[in-house]
Amino acid sequence: MPADDQGRGKTVFVPFVLPGEQVEISVIESRSGFARAKLEKVVTPSPDRIEPDCPYFGGCGGCHYQHMSYEVQLRQKAGILRETLRRTAKLELQQEIQLHPSPPWNYRNRTRMHVRHTPEFALGYYRYNSHDVLPVEACPISSPLINQAIATVWTLGREGAVPEILHGLQFFANHDDTRLLVDAFIWPGDDPAGLQPLAAALRTALPGVVGVVMFPASSIEDEGRERALRTANHPEIAPAVGHNCLMYHAVGQQYRVSGGSFFQTNRHLVDTLAQVATPNGGGRAALDLYAGVGLFTLPLAGKFDQVLAVESSQDALADLRLNVPGNVKCIHATAERFLLERGPKLAPDLIVVDPPRAGLSEKTAAALGRMSVSHVTYVSCDPATLSRDLRLLLESGFRVEQAHLVDMFPQTFHLETVLHLVR
DSSP: OOBOTTSOBOEEEOTTOOTTOEEEEEEEEEOSSEEEEEEEEEEEOOTTBOOOSOTTBTTBSSOSOTTBOHHHHHHHHHHHHHHHHHHHSOOOOOSOEEEEOOOSSSOBSEEEEEEEOSSSOEEEEEBTTSSSEEEOSOOTTBOHHHHHHHHHHHHHHHTTOSOTTEEEEEEEEOTTSOOEEEEEEEOTTOOGGGGHHHHHHHHHHOTTEEEEEEEETTSOOOTTSOOOOOOTTOOSOOOEEEOSEEEEEETTEEEEEETTOOOOSBTTTHHHHHHHHSOSOOEEEEEEESOTTTTTHHHHHTTEEEEEEEEOOHHHHHHHHHHSOTTEEEEESOHHHHHHHHGGGOOOSEEEEOOOTTOOOHHHHHHHHHSSOSEEEEEESOHHHHHHHHHHHHHTTOEEEEEEEEOOSTTSSOOEEEEEEEO
């Protein structure tokens, strides 16, 4: 560990290194309190180190843990969750973390990639810690059908059939990996009609493609939960070649998922996550915040007399309204606005929250803590923002009853947590 001018130690962050290893590194960034370094050579490897299965690992920014076995990945993630809760939420978790593992490969049902046109065509991901496109011709964490689509786009690109207005693609496969919806992202001001020949070629080459939906570049990407959202400022319907939605079967239900709507990305654990997040018991009323297309709403509707489902995305809200039964009331609002305006008047038996990576706002967490509710389920894809929000909820009298780690993102440092809170 290097020292500063006063002789004090400095923390050095080095990716792709395992505990106990001796390595050679080069510092690439130095600040007053820490430094970042690049791994140059592993001198003494850990017994947990393995050879990565993907040739792009280390250069690609998508995966972070392929150099360790899957069992070690789970152990590391559980330790990270405990440490983050301890450091940020000041919570020493008393419960065992219930682990829900995934098949470690070909699990993604949704994959977003970038398109580069110069000096030659390329489809790929951003390089690690960069916005340069790394050409990628196969992705072992994506489903087989998505990999077929990647290969098809490469073929079309080499044939000059990919127009320069296209800067990104998102592939979304259904539950049994037989159908594919493609979101195509174009530059602002370009005419979506310019993508129609490409869309037709994709559907001809890969019959599983049910449709290609076209979005402007201003669509929002939420890393780890790739979302292409249009807000109230962009209410227009995105043009599509073929269908603009996909039917996804999960937890015994059929969900319509349109282009631009969020859905969970691990095709093996969608049911598990929904079952963990929705309790066995029911009651009079439940509130589902950040409801999306209704993954949790539908199981809740079978257990509670009434469910209020709150969603801010117009795309997801349209799907939600079509997916849910009659005892669900869908509300178009942000969670913060809804809780500030209506929270004091409600007393549900259960509240389920599944916010994006940014977590709850401080106002949302405070409003949730003031509500008359004894059970809250918090579904999180970021332990740091979960821990930040949890501090406020613990201060309002909640305690953790159950802790689950649902490994929706093998080979990466991302982890999905489900906490059942009671008071």
